[in-house]
Amino acid sequence: MKSSTVKAKEAALIENRIIKISLVNSLLAIYVFMGKDKDYILSENYCSCPHFYYRIFRKNFVVEKRVNAGSTKCYHLQALELALEKDKVRSIYVDLVTMKEILLEIYSMDKSFILRKLVMR
Numbered sequence: 135m136k137s138s139t140v141k142a143k144e145a146a147l148i149e150n151r152i153i154k155i156s157l158v159n160s161l162l163a164i165y166v167f168m169g170k171d172k173d174y175i176l177s178e179n180y181c182s183c184p185h186f187y188y189r190i191f192r193k194n195f196v197v198e199k200r201v202n203a204g205s206t207k208c209y210h211l212q213a214l215e216l217a218l219e220k221d222k223v224r225s226i227y228v229d230l231v232t233m234k235e236i237l238l239e240i241y242s243m244d245k246s247f248i249l250r251k252l253v254m255r
């Protein structure tokens with residue numbers, strides 16, 4: 135099947151890119167797409183990339199809900215979906231201070247060095 139071959143390739147590409155950061159002793163968790171140059175903060179229906187905003191504000195919400203979800207999602211959300219489906223999400227647990235530092239790094243420097251250090255372990 136052609137589509138499954140494509141999916142397998144995509145799965146290889148996203149491997150180790152989607153990181154689930156969970157806060158210890160809490161239900162709070164965020165996903166981060168760890169890109170080559172930039173990291174993006176994700177949840178099931180949110181992404182911090184400009185592309186995501188562009189799609190949301192450009193399109194009528196009602197229309198958006200009716201069309202195929204795959205076509206309205208940015209690359210990162212599609213990657214997250216695929217990673218969840220293929221069980222390729224890497225999980226790490228951090229304390230609140232570390233989580234804040236990771237988010238601050240992503241907002242201020244576009245990517246998190248703390249996160250990279252943590253996933254290298």
Ligand SMILES: [Zn+2]
Pocket residue numbers: 174181182183185186208209210211
């Ligand atoms: Zn995105």
